[in-house]
Amino acid sequence: MADSQSNARLRADAGAPTSGVIHVRTRLTADFTVISNALAQRPGSAVTVGVGVYILSLPTGTPVSIDALCEHFSEGEILISRALRELEAAGYLERRRERLPSGQIRTRTYFYDVPGGGPDPDPDGPPAPGGPPDPPKPPRPRRSSTAERPTPSSAAVIEEAPVSAPDRPEEPASLSDADPQAIAVLTSLRRVDPRLVLSEREAVRLAPAVGQWLAAGVAPSQITAHLTARLPDHFLTRPAGILAFRLRETPLPAPPPAPLPPTPDRPAVLPFQTCDGCERAFRAPVPARCRDCRRREEKLPAAA
Secondary structure, X not given: OOOOOOOOOOOOOOOOOOOOOOOOOXXXXXXXXXXXXXXXXXXOOHHHHHHHHHHHHOOOOOOOOHHHHHHHOOOOHHHHHHHHHHHHHHOOEEEEEEEOOOOEEEEEEEEOOOOOOOOOOOOOOOOOOOOOOOOOOOOOOOOOOOOOOOOOOOOOOOOOOOEEHHHOOOOOOOHHHOOHHHHHHHHOHHHHOOOOOOOHHHHHHHHHHHHHXXXXXXXXXXXXXXXXXXXXXXXXXXXHHHHHHHHHHOOOOOOOOOOOOOXXXXXXXXXXXXXXXXXXXXXXXXXXXXXXXXHHHHHOOOOO
């Protein structure tokens, strides 16, 4: 008797998924980064996840400023700046301003593998200059979620150029303490672009930078034109963030040259005249005799 034939499909392998992604794993022994699923699978902006993963892959000491990130990514400064703020709000990124013994101030950026993780220094990277940012402390019971801030497990550190403390304008305490001319410039921006509406706190924070421009000799109309030119069609952040970035990143113009000292008025040059006696040319306001002819006439005796 012949064997029976079946048209039924063969049963698929029980371990293979029927839909979705299928991973092809490769065991890496070099040039790889360990990333937590909390960051890699973070819901929201893909730019935020990409920036966070990229920073984690960098060696300690690599610059991670907005300009440096814009050179690597195709996104502009607004999206990159927004991604850094989201990472900072989520606890992955932290900026600290430290004062040097010389009185200068520098900014360091720390990036956490896991927000709230314990201290775990990077074994492959060199220690951060000046030692760890916070010495480890013995564990103690926490009374709130914001009681202790852990030492970063691994951090990409950026050190800005040291800036002397007097070079940075101090933020006034209230609107009454701010420069009234700077406040007037900021409040007038909404007349050019109705979207540039600032709160009282934002105006107080931006007033010192505008005051520096005014002190450098820049006219209020020029400051307004600079702050309102080529704005994006849609704001992804508060208008104060864009204004602060432009005031901070644009170098101050060179001071106008000092005016030249006034020159003394020179006397007007008299025209040439021809003497009626000797026909000599001399300068005089009207036709007359020259000086020598006048002297000879004075010496002659009067006619009888």
